[in-house]
Amino acid sequence: xxxxxxxxxxxxxxxxxxxxxxxxxxxxxxxxxxxxxxxxxxxxxxxxxxxxxxxxxxxxxxxxxxxxxxxxxxxxxxxxxxxxxxxxxxxxxxxxxxxxxxxxxxxxxxxxxxxxxxxxxxxxxxxxxxxxxxxxxxxxxxxxxxxxxxxxxxxxxxxxxxxxxxxxxxxxxxxxxxxxxxxxxxxxxxxxxxxxxxxxxxxxxxxxxxxxxxxxxxxxxxxxxxxxxxxxxxxxxxxxxxxxxxxxxxxxxxxxxxxxxxxxxxxxxxxxxxxxxxxxxxxxxxxxxxxxxxxxxxxxxxxxxxxxxxxxxxxxxxxxxxxxxxxxxxxxxxxxxxxxxxxxxxxxxxxxxxxxxxxxxxxxxxxxxxxxxxxxxxxxxxxxxxxxxxxxxxxxxxxxxxxxxxxxxxxxxxxxxxxxxxxxxxxxxxxxxxxxxxxxxxxxxxxxxxxxxxxxxxxxxxxxxxxxxxxxxxxxxxxxxxxxxxxxxxxxxxxxxxxxxxxxxxxxxxxxxxxxxxxxxxxxxxxxxxxxxxxxxxxxxxxxxxxxxxxxxxxxxxxxxxxxxxxxxxxxxxxxxxxxxxxxxxxxxxxxxxxxxxxxxxxxxxxxxxxxxxxxxxxxxxxxxxxxxxxxxxxxxxxxxxxxxxxxxxxxxxxxxxxxxxxxxxxxxxxxxxxxxxxxxx
Amino acid sequence: xxxxxxxxxxxxxxxxxxxxxxxxxxxxxxxxxxxxxxxxxxxxxxxxxxxxxxxxxxxxxxxxxxxxxxxxxxxxxxxxxxxxxxxxxxxxxxxxxxxxxxxxxxxxxxxxxxxxxxxxxxxxxxxxxxxxxxxxxxxxxxxxxxxxxxxxxxxxxxxxxxxxxxxxxxxxxxxxxxxxxxxxxxxxxxxxxxxxxxxxxxxxxxxxxxxxxxxxxxxxxxxxxxxxxxxxxxxxxxxxxxxxxxxxxxxxxxxxx
Numbered sequence: 060x061x062x063x064x065x066x067x068x069x070x071x072x073x074x075x076x077x078x079x080x081x082x083x084x085x086x087x088x089x090x091x092x093x094x095x096x097x098x099x100x101x102x103x104x105x106x107x108x109x110x111x112x113x114x115x116x117x118x119x120x121x122x123x124x125x126x127x128x129x130x131x132x133x134x135x136x137x138x139x140x141x142x143x144x145x146x147x148x149x150x151x152x153x154x155x156x157x158x159x160x161x162x163x164x165x166x167x168x169x170x171x172x173x174x175x176x177x178x179x180x181x182x183x184x185x186x187x188x189x190x191x192x193x194x195x196x197x198x199x200x201x202x203x204x205x206x207x208x209x210x211x212x213x214x215x216x217x218x219x220x221x222x223x224x225x226x227x228x229x230x231x232x233x234x235x236x237x238x239x240x241x242x243x244x245x246x247x248x249x250x251x252x253x254x255x256x257x258x259x260x261x262x263x264x265x266x267x268x269x270x271x272x273x274x275x276x277x278x279x280x281x282x283x284x285x286x287x288x289x290x291x292x293x294x295x296x297x298x299x300x301x302x303x304x305x306x307x308x309x310x311x312x313x314x315x316x317x318x319x320x321x322x323x324x325x326x327x328x329x330x331x332x333x334x335x336x337x338x339x340x341x342x343x344x345x346x347x348x349x350x351x352x353x354x355x356x357x358x359x360x361x362x363x364x365x366x367x368x369x370x371x372x373x374x375x376x377x378x379x380x381x382x383x384x385x386x387x388x389x390x391x392x393x394x395x396x397x398x399x400x401x402x403x404x405x406x407x408x409x410x411x412x413x414x415x416x417x418x419x420x421x422x423x424x425x426x427x428x429x430x431x432x433x434x435x436x437x438x439x440x441x442x443x444x445x446x447x448x449x450x451x452x453x454x455x456x457x458x459x460x461x462x463x464x465x466x467x468x469x470x471x472x473x474x475x476x477x478x479x480x481x482x483x484x485x486x487x488x489x490x491x492x493x494x495x496x497x498x499x500x501x502x503x504x505x506x507x508x509x510x511x512x513x514x515x516x517x518x519x520x521x522x523x524x525x526x527x528x529x530x531x532x533x534x535x536x537x538x539x540x541x542x543x544x545x546x547x548x549x550x551x552x553x554x555x556x557x558x559x560x561x562x563x564x565x566x567x568x569x570x571x572x573x574x575x576x577x578x579x580x581x582x583x584x585x586x587x588x589x590x591x592x593x594x595x596x597x598x599x600x601x602x603x604x605x606x607x608x609x610x611x612x613x614x615x616x617x618x619x620x621x622x623x624x625x626x627x628x629x630x631x632x633x634x635x636x637x638x639x640x641x642x643x644x645x646x647x648x649x650x651x652x653x654x655x656x657x658x659x660x661x662x663x664x665x666x667x668x669x670x671x672x673x674x675x676x677x678x679x680x681x682x683x684x685x686x687x688x689x690x691x692x693x694x695x696x697x698x699x700x701x702x703x704x705x706x707x708x709x710x711x712x713x714x715x716x717x718x719x720x721x722x723x724x725x726x727x728x729x730x731x732x733x734x735x736x737x738x739x740x741x
Numbered sequence: 742x743x744x745x746x747x748x749x750x751x752x753x754x755x756x757x758x759x760x761x762x763x764x765x766x767x768x769x770x771x772x773x774x775x776x777x778x779x780x781x782x783x784x785x786x787x788x789x790x791x792x793x794x795x796x797x798x799x800x801x802x803x804x805x806x807x808x809x810x811x812x813x814x815x816x817x818x819x820x821x822x823x824x825x826x827x828x829x830x831x832x833x834x835x836x837x838x839x840x841x842x843x844x845x846x847x848x849x850x851x852x853x854x855x856x857x858x859x860x861x862x863x864x865x866x867x868x869x870x871x872x873x874x875x876x877x878x879x880x881x882x883x884x885x886x887x888x889x890x891x892x893x894x895x896x897x898x899x900x901x902x903x904x905x906x907x908x909x910x911x912x913x914x915x916x917x918x919x920x921x922x923x924x925x926x927x928x929x930x931x932x933x934x935x936x937x938x939x940x941x942x943x944x945x946x947x948x949x950x951x952x953x954x955x956x957x958x959x960x961x962x963x964x965x966x967x968x969x970x971x972x973x974x975x976x977x978x979x980x981x982x983x984x985x986x987x988x989x990x991x992x993x994x995x996x997x998x
Contacts, residue, residue, distance in 0.1 A: 214985070216890035216925065281806040283813060285881055286888020293888050312805040331926055334887045355978075364806070421885075424871035424927050428918055432910060433980040435955050436964050444806065460913040462959060646807035 083132045086236065087244040088140060089194070090126035092154040092251055095185055097126025101150065102143040104206065107136040133241060139233040141206035148209035151201055151252035152324035157183075158721035159728050162305050165289075175224045175304065189246035197234070200250045202226030204234055213330050224302040225252060225325070254328035255300040255307055255320040256354055258722050260712050261438040261464050263486050265549060265595045267659055267709040268319050270488065271652040273361075273442035273466040275309040275316050278645045280350055280361040280447055282311070283336070292334040292350045300329055306729045314646065316653070317729045319713075321722045327355030331429070337421045347418040347450065351430060358434045360454060364445030364645075407474050411449040418450070426454075434461040442466045444645050449473040452487070452545060459485055465546065466490070468648045472544055479545040487546030488597075492642045492651070493553045547597040551651045554590050554696055556680060557583040558687045586684060590677035590700075591670055593655050598705040650735035657730055659710040660723050668732055674700070763843045764799055766817055772839035775879070776938050777853060779823060779832045782945040785873070786858035787832040790821045792851050795882060799844035814882070817846060823853070838879075850884040852876050852928070855943050860919045863907055870908060870918030874928035875899060875941055881932075889932035890925070896938040897931055903943045904987050905950040911957040922951065922982050949991045951982040970994075 090098035105118040105128075118130045122142075130138070161182045166172040178198040180186065189196040201209070202225050208218075215221070221229055236245060257276075258268045284291035290310035299307035300320075309316045334350040348363035419426050430439075441463050443451035448470025455463040456474075465487040474482065560583075654670050667675075681688065681696060713719040779787045799815035817840070823832035834853075840846025854874035860867045876884045877897060906920040921943075923929070933939070949970040956963040966976035967983075971990045975983075 212985075214924070216930075217892075220891075278806040281804070283803060283883075285883045287881070291883075291888070312807045312809055314807070332887070333926075334883065336883070336885050424874075428870045428908075428920070429927060431913070432908065432955070432965070435910075435912060435959055436978055436980045458913065460959070644806065644808040 081134060084135050084241040085129065085131045086133060086138060086241050087130075088122075088128040089244060089246045090122055090128070090142075091185060091246060091248050092151070093157045093183070093185070093248065094155060095188075096154065097124065098122060098147070098150055098249060099124045099126055101126075101146050103128055103140060105130060105138055105140045107134065107138045109134040109136055135238050135241060137235055137238050138241070139235040140204070141231070141233040142204045144205035144207045144209040147201060147205050147249075148252050148325075151249060152326060154251035154253075155718065156251055156253055156303060156322045156721070158724040160304055160306060160725065162729060165305070175227055175302065178304065183248055185246065185248045192244075194244040194246045195240060196246045196248070198248050198250070199234060200225050200227060201252050202228055202231070204247070204249065205231060206233070207231055212326050216330075222301045223298075224304065225250070250303055251322070252325045253303060253322040254325050254354075255303070255318075256323045256327065256329070256357070257359070258319045258321050258713060258716075258719065259357060259359075259438070259440055259464075260716070261440070261462075262712060264712070265488055265547065265597050265709050266712055267652070267656055267706065268713040269440075269464070269466055270490065270549065270709075271649075271656050272319055273440065274444075274468055274490075274645070274649050274652050275318055276359065276361040277364070277442050277444040277447060277468055278311050278316070278649065279309050280348065280363040280443065281645075282334070283348075292352075293332055296329040296332040296352045301325075306725060312646070314649075314735070316649065317726060319656070319722055319726050321716075321718045323355065329354040331433075333425060335418065335422050335425060337417050347414045349418060349447075349450070351425065353433055353437065356437055358430060358437045358439045360430060360439075360441045360451070362441075362443035362447035362450040362454065364443065364447040407453060411446065411453060411471075411473050414446065415450050415453045431458060431461065434458060434463070439463040440466075442468075443470070444468040444648070445470065445643065448489070455485055455487070456482055462486075467546070468492075468645065469643050474545060482545055485545065488549050488595075489544060489546040490648060491548060491550045492648050493551055547595075549593070549595045549597075551648070552592045552594050552699060554592050554677065554699060556586040556588070556677070556684070556688055556696065557692060558586055558684050559583050559689055560687070583689070586680055586688075588673070588677045588680040590674045591651070592674075592699045592703045593651060593706055594699060594702050595706065595709065596702070598702065598708055653730070653735050655706055656710075657727065657732060659707050660727050662707065664732065674703070764815070764817075765842050766794060766819065766846055767841040768837035768846075769839055769841050772837040772841070773937075775836045775838060775848065775851075775936060777823065777834050777836065777851065777877075778938070778940045779853065779855065780940075780942040781830050781832055781855055782943060783830075784857065784859070784862075784947060785855040785943070785945060787823045788854045788856055788874070790823060790834055790836075790851055790853040791885075792819045792821055792836055793817070793849045793885065794819070794840040794846035795849035795880065796840075796842075796844035796846050815844060816849065847880070849880050849882055850876060850878040851939075852884065852886065853941070854928070855921070857905075857919050857921075863905075863919045864917060867907070867917045867919050870906070870920035871927045872906070872921030872923060873903065873943060876928045876930045877936065877939055878930070878932045879934060879936070884930070886928055887930065890930045892932045893936070895933075895935050896940075897933045897936045898940045898942075899929065899931070900942045900944065901925075901929070902988065902991075903945045904982070904984075904991075905945070905947060906953065906982055907950060908953045908955075910955050912955065912959060921945075922984060922987065924984055946991055949987060949994075951987060953982065 088103075090101065092098060099122055101122045103118075103120060103122060109115045110117045115132075115134070120128065122128050128140070161178050163176060163179065166174060183196075183198060186196045186198070202221065208221065208231075234247070257272045259272060260266045260269055279292055279295060282291055284294075286293040288294060295307060295309065299305070303322070306317045307320055309318060329352045331351070331353040333352075335348065337347045349360060351358065351360045353359070439458065439461050441451045441455045441458075442465065443449075444467070448467030451465055451467055452470065452473045455465040459482065463485070465485065467487065468490045469492060470489060654668055657664075658668055658671060662671075677696075678700065681693065685693070710723070713723060777790065781787050794817045796815045796817075800812040801815055802810050803813045804810055821834050821836070823834040825832050836848055836851060838848045840848065852874065856873055857869050860869045876886055876889070878884050878889050901923050904922045906918075906922045908918045908920065910916045910918075923943075951967060951969050953965050953967045955965045964976040964978045965980050966974060967979075968974050969982075969986060969990060971994075
């Protein structure tokens with residue numbers, strides 16, 4: 060061992076190595092979208108160790124009409140595939156999603172599961188087909204296949220922050236198949252490059268999809284969470300609406316409402332998403348809050364409601380100093396923004412106008428330029444709950460030439476009657492939950508323009524079947540230009556039934572008219588079954604008229620004693636009970652819309668929804684006690700139930716719209732039927 | 742008994758001191774500072790800065806959509822006018838990070854920017870529209886205009902191209918606006934947790950103005966029409982100018998020279 064030159068070497072340059080000619084292999088990739096349609100004519104590039112070391116040229120080409128890529132003469136090495144980013148993005152943007160999504164559970168705090176993990180196996184029907192044919196199956200997203208960042212139009216807010224669902228691999232490492240997986244066909248199902256958009260129909264007819272989604276947006280307007288937190292406005296539009304594995308949900312206070320969404324090309328996603336909070340003034344006074352979100356087709360504005368603390372003094376309910384002021388607002392206007400008069404005639408409530416002006420002044424650029432200008436090319440939707448409804452109404456009035464569609468929930472009276480009448484063209488659906496107090500303030504005069512037009516002064520005092528408290532407000536006199544409501548009403552009505560019995564056989568018993576009384580005293584008793592009825596008179600104007608007349612007769616035929624005993628809801632709010640306030644919050648409104656949406660999607664589900672069962676029992680009760688129920692009440696309930704049955708119409712447009720049926724299927728698949736219960740008691 | 746008195750006294754003191762809290766800002770003189778510098782192009786002016794402080798000690802009650810009360814951080818806003826540095830085009834403001842006071846206010850975010858100083862240069866009745874703003878957030882909360890789009894480590898230097906945009910609107914009363922178009926929205930939104938110096942240099946390309954006109958009637962197929970500095974016109978349904986196209990036109994024109 061004296062030979063100092065003797066050493067071992069892994070790379071022996073001197074010895075020849077003998078081996079057989081290496082076997083060459085093949086691989087096939089088949090590119091399909093979620094509908095099973097091929098992704099044709101896409102440029103590809105593939106590499107392995109052999110191409111990297113220059114032993115063979117890179118494999119390039121295009122997928123054929125069947126979306127097939129075949130590569131022959133491969134060394135038995137792992138191979139990595141890329142597709143041309145822009146061509147792939149362009150094609151994937153036009154492809155539709157399958158209705159149902161895998162809906163992986165959202166990782167909770169402490170759970171290390173990534174938010175966007177691979178799709179669970181056995182979910183896709185394409186997977187089953189691929190396996191049946193003996194192929195290998197993969198579910199991929201655009202970022203796992205494209206060779207670079209595709210062009211975004213509109214561009215990303217931050218170039219370096221790619222949307223995480225579509226681009227799980229920010230390094231664009233391509234799709235790699237191991238050397239043991241060659242000589243096979245790999246079916247690559249690629250998720251379409253889409254984004255979620257809320258289903259909204261810009262139409263004068265009532266739509267349940269609008270009511271449900273805009274109700275959720277009115278809830279979202281209350282969110283004060285920072286951008287990255289779950290439940291924030293930005294998280295909803297900028298993260299959830301780009302995550303195609305799940306249905307976007309509005310998260311508020313333990314509720315987790317799924318939205319009714321439709322898929323649109325990624326470039327049509329929501330981009331300008333701005334939660335605005337006028338923190339200028341000392342909290343909480345003058346704190347007006349709203350958000351807007353704009354995508355290719357919609358400009359969506361949601362105003363936040365008031366800070367009503369129950370049982371503490373609710374701002375709105377106790378503020379009885381409602382002073383109407385002229386709606387023109389030049390004095391308070393930001394000098395940079397020219398101010399259009401809100402209405403030709405009439406007045407607007409001072410407090411609401413001031414709250415609106417705070418926002419208008421601080422966010423002059425958004426409310427004075429961006430929203431009005433963008434609303435020209437797109438459809439404008441405005442919504443809000445409570446004070447948010449009033450602010451939304453003022454906002455809609457200021458943009459009336461841009462044809463806004465307004466949905467409000469439990470809004471107070473905002474404009475005076477004259478102003479309301481001059482805003483006649485404005486499309487507005489106003490939701491009222493049974494005896495919610497807020498819609499009947501300011502209580503200066505109980506008037507509802509809808510019934511006012513229908514029956515004249517008498518209708519406003521007696522015919523207020525839709526918002527019962529207002530009827531009881533004592534100031535029924537029409538003086539000056541009182542506040543009135545605008546818009547078509549949609550009401551959640553808690554129907555009861557009574558049974559009339561003769562109170563005494565002695566004709567003059569407790570009768571003021573003494574022996575001359577022509578009638579026996581009757582006593583009414585409330586029957587046990589109650590039912591919730593969702594009333595949208597606009598769906599059937601004729602029925603509405605009939606119900607109004609019958610309500611009028613019912614009220615007229617009751618005597619004072621019975622009314623006080625069995626209709627406590629009719630008591631005057633000024634006598635000190637804020638009984639309606641607990642019906643006011645959004646968590647009392649949204650369950651109606653949720654249940655109704657589920658009911659209208661499938662009226663014959665197994666088992667029936669609770670509300671449907673209740674209604675059936677209520678109808679049975681009507682049959683059982685037929686004859687002893689006051690005739691007018693009976694016919695009113697009959698008409699109301701018929702109106703309820705018309706609710707299916709409010710979903711027709713959605714069912715017929717492109718992708719609408721899929722959106723409804725998707726919603727039905729994620730929504731739990733009795734997750735939110737609508738109360739009949741209290 | 743003594744226990745009871747203790748509890749009663751404690752309650753009393755806590756409630757009394759709660760009432761006596763001074764909500765004012767009182768920044769200590771030795772507070773750490775953040776310097777914001779804006780290089781203002783000739784035709785533009787620096788806007789008043791809105792500085793927002795936050796306190797986790799002084800909270801206020803807010804309500805969720807279902808009416809449940811919860812506590813939110815208190816906040817205070819101060820307006821600061823940036824000072825011109827000598828005869829230069831640099832405007833500077835120093836923001837105290839410690840807002841002091843019993844509430845122990847902390848600097849949360851600042852909103853600033855540039856606007857057209859004299860919009861009537863573009864015609865009578867022209868008003869300033871939008872654009873040219875910057876929001877920098879120093880904590881994990883939202884600004885009054887929402888959260889940040891971009892996060893930076895350390896100091897923040899922003900150099901962006903801006904183009905004038907003259908827009909005409911007829912619907913709901915004639916209005917003509919002069920705005921600034923850049924890569925971002927109306928405001929560029931940053932989160933800069935460690936920044937001590939912020940430098941903003943808008944580069945205004947006055948010779949490459951884009952104009953837009955909206956039709957007088959809103960109906961399907963009627964879209965805002967944009968005229969770009971190279972004379973090309975497009976009305977394809979978009980409602981802002983195409984920034985990428987503007988950049989392309991300018992770079993092409995500049996490379997010709």
